[in-house]
Amino acid sequence: MDLKMENEKSKKKKKNGLLAFKSLFSFKSELGSDDDAATTPPYQPLPFLSPLANSVLSRCSKILQVQIEELQHQFDSDLLDDVKQPLVYARNFLEFCSFQALQVETIRPDYLSDKDFRRLMFDMMLAWEAPGVGNQETAASDEREVEDEDSWSLFYSDSTNMAVQVDDKKTVGADSFSRIAPACAIVADIITVHNLFDVLASSSGQRLHFLIYDKYLRSLEKVIKAVQNFSGPQMVSNLSLAEEEIILEVDGTVPTQPVLKHIGIAAWPGRLTLTNYALYFESGMGLYDKAVRYDLASDLKQIIKPELTGPLGARLFDKAVMYKSSSMVDPAYFEFPEFKGSSRRDYWLDICLEIFHAHNFARKYNLKEGQQSEALARAVLGIYRYRAVREAFKVSSSNYKTLLCFNLAESLPRGDAILETLSSRLILLNSAGNQCGLLGSPSATRQVVHPVSRVSLCRLGIISCKEVDIIGEATSLVGDVFVGEVNPLENAVKQSMKNIGRAEAAQATVDQVKVEGIDTNLAVMKELLFPLLGSINRLQLLASWKDPWKSMLFVVFVSYAIIRGWIKYALPALLVVLAVIMLWRRIIGKGRPLEPLKIIAPPPKNAVEQLLLLQEAISQLEALIQSGNIILLKVRALIFAVLPQATDRIGLLLVIMAFAFAFVPLKYLILLAFLESFTSNMPLRRISSERDLRRFREWWIRIPAAPVQLTKPDDKKTR
The missing domain is CATH 2.30.29.30 (Pleckstrin-homology domain (PH domain)/Phosphotyrosine-binding domain (PTB))
Known part of the structure; x- marks a missing residue:
């Protein structure tokens, strides 16, 4: 029995010590001050407001030096009916009084150093979340004691975490913070207020503690x-x-x-x-x-x-x-x-x-x-x-x-x-x-x-x-x-x-499908372009005339389409087909995730092999650029008549082409170009086509390239 009484006394002492320590992190309310009681006339709490909201309202009334009844009269007479609906009356009246009080308080240049101002703003946020009498239970929870007494200790990893656990019930959410904080321009901006709240409440489960908020304002004061x-x-x-x-x-x-x-x-x-x-x-x-x-x-x-x-x-x-x-x-x-x-x-x-x-x-x-x-x-x-x-x-x-x-x-x-x-x-x-x-x-x-x-x-x-x-x-x-x-x-x-979540989700999928290595990326690209590459391969097979009947049917069909003018509908028809396929896939695949694209990965390569592969790719790109430059330089030589005989032939050919484009219908020119390119490998024309191609290459080789002179840049770097 004595042991039980001693345990109860020990718990009671521990509880009293906790409450005493908790008071270190709480500021006195205006109702608890003897000076305030002596100078502030008694007032009747508004019945439609919670105790915490009434407490905030009394402080606002004292700051503004206006009776609460007069504030309510201003609110009822000067604001629109939309903000005075019964469901939002308490919260909007609280905002009305809070904004006016903050305006008066921020006239002083040292208001950030005033701990009563910092506490008042935080209490405004708390009251905003529980403005009405129906929220009394929520408001009263701010005064609850820490129930898990045995887990409490003075030795925490840092002072902020210790204070947060002592005062863990007094927290505000993003909505209340975003309504009250921007009323003071130095504290928050309406554009970035949600990001500011995320930073301040990132370590406390998206609920802002007073100790964190107070630390932020004190740091802001030091910056000023x-x-x-x-x-x-x-x-x-x-x-x-x-x-x-x-x-x-x-x-x-x-x-x-x-x-x-x-x-x-x-x-x-x-x-x-x-x-x-x-x-x-x-x-x-x-x-x-x-x-x-x-x-x-x-x-x-x-x-x-x-x-x-x-x-x-x-x-x-x-x-x-x-x-x-x-x-x-x-x-x-x-x-x-x-x-x-x-x-x-x-x-x-x-x-x-x-x-x-x-x-x-x-x-x-x-x-x-x-x-x-x-x-x-x-x-x-x-x-x-x-x-x-x-x-x-x-x-x-x-x-x-x-x-x-x-x-x-x-x-x-x-x-x-x-x-x-x-x-x-x-x-x-x-x-x-x-x-x-x-x-x-x-x-x-x-x-x-x-x-x-x-x-x-x-x-x-x-x-x-x-x-x-x-x-x-x-x-x-x-x-x-x-x-x-x-x-x-x-x-x-x-x-x-609203668009951020979609952008971040899309970016996450992009990060997931990124692969390393040139050969691996080429394998992925080849698999993605497989439908296009397959179509090109089929066209090349038809153009090779290995199956004469299929090639002949293709030539007749395309030629008829060109003559009839159907060729102009080819691109619109392709777009419509793609749209129908997409809609069909949306209907039959609704709610099902997209199956991943299966790719056979190339054999793994070490760092040296990757560098050699990169060097080879760069060499091929360099050779391709060189070939393009040679073509452009030979064209430049033809334009400037470096080889007069070739220039005469090219000039005559250009004049003939100009007359053809001017007087021959475009569909016949397209038909001629298609038949010339697609029937060059058919058995009747293969020998003559190969001979003509050989003569063209021999003629192209004889054309000289225009000269190029490289000069060093004038390097005048500031030293």
Whole structure:
């Protein structure tokens, strides 16, 4: 009995210790503060909202300094009836209050460092998933204790996993994150918000924990502070930046992580700087020379791509970014040396392409100055988010998962539709200057578009604002979200995302059927072309007249078809037959997988045999190209009358052919060409045909080739 009581006491102490430790990772609610209780007037919770939604609503009311009844009155009177239907009333009212509270909170430049702001945004997401009274059980689960007490331990592999297991019930899904996060422009972009959620929730079963979200926002705050330090007078004066030009990223300042610039066979270290208009490279270490500017904004037919580089121009290391434009003689290669992988290079390639694509987007859709600045600000915010995720979670962007909106639009299927929708939204900026609209009101936001990205940069202290400040203070700003509605950009992204699965599935089948080796690939191609090769072999058999009766019937049938004019229906008939075969296979093979193509693999070859086979194939290709060049050179000699007698005959033949095409019906010319080529091997004509072919070869051999002179290129490489 005593032993049982001791065990119960031990469990109770352990449970209390768990709850105490759990409290370390939870912030106090506004209802639990004595100060709040003293300063906030009592309010009556709305009966149609869940406890968590009421808690969020009370905090929004305090931030806005507006009574909850007044907020509800604004919602009922100012918004459309579509967003006030009973089934969606609670969630839309929560969105309405949340968006307005976030607008007020983001006016402060240090809002990312405020842990209460970070907690409020996350609670908004939690409440969005459980807004109504019917979701009380779900909302209450956020306060449940960890039941498996015996499995709990202070010693986890890392602090994030430990905190996640302690606070494992407070998680949000992709839908709630994509609704609340884009309301704050620095936190998420409506185009890439789903990719951002996938990155943040990749290690937790596609449910986002507060500890991960909080870590992301704290990393974002560090990035903003680092960017603010870039604007020092020494760096700005050394680069000679324009008025609207801001520094986004700098690399090469640490001696152990240099950036090497290659031009020709020469290379030197230096500091690489990216702005929202150009790349700058300053050669040197510690003391830097005058910066060389590589433009990303002008239309100079720039090429930016990954490239191999190495010492003395050797192509050894896949760690460089190549920049080439029409204003340069030789391309510049920026190498990012590192011992393992090429994450530095990939990061710089992504952010450089983002700025490049943003300027291309502005030129393509003829955006004006203010519209172009908003597009660039959108790209800049995306780079900050990408950097924050990269530094906090050590991840890099992958195909279809990029956190940069313009890069994503370039890589997604139907990404041009996303850019068209974005351009149509930015065009509305012209009429947004002096108009005010209720935050999140569909009736207002359809006509009014504000430069939320530029205002966000201004409030964070990244750019100095003039007219942006006026717009930001005179209107209610929000990200690309409408209360109760889906943003057109989000619709365009979802439509594009539908094609990703099909593209990835198709690419997976392509990767599966790829085979190695020249001989193996030739065997596969031969098997795939078997129907065509079989038809060609049958035609050759008929043309050889080994079976005279079949050949004669074929000649008579084709000749009759040509005379009757049926030959023009040959291609349409072939296409119809193929279509009928495809439809028939679709009907009879419905639901059955396609049988794999069986190919007899050639004997395996080692690396040396593969190289010899490749060398033989290259030799055959070279011989084929040489024969083609000889034919062209002999034709050139005939045209320029190197051999006058042959030129006279060719000229006369060309005149006769011209008269024939002019005055003889085309079907008779086709019939003549068919009979000449197909009956040349019949027994009556074989001897004369062989004699005529021999005479033609002898005549062709006597024609000289036109002369060719090879000159060395003028090599003026920059050293």
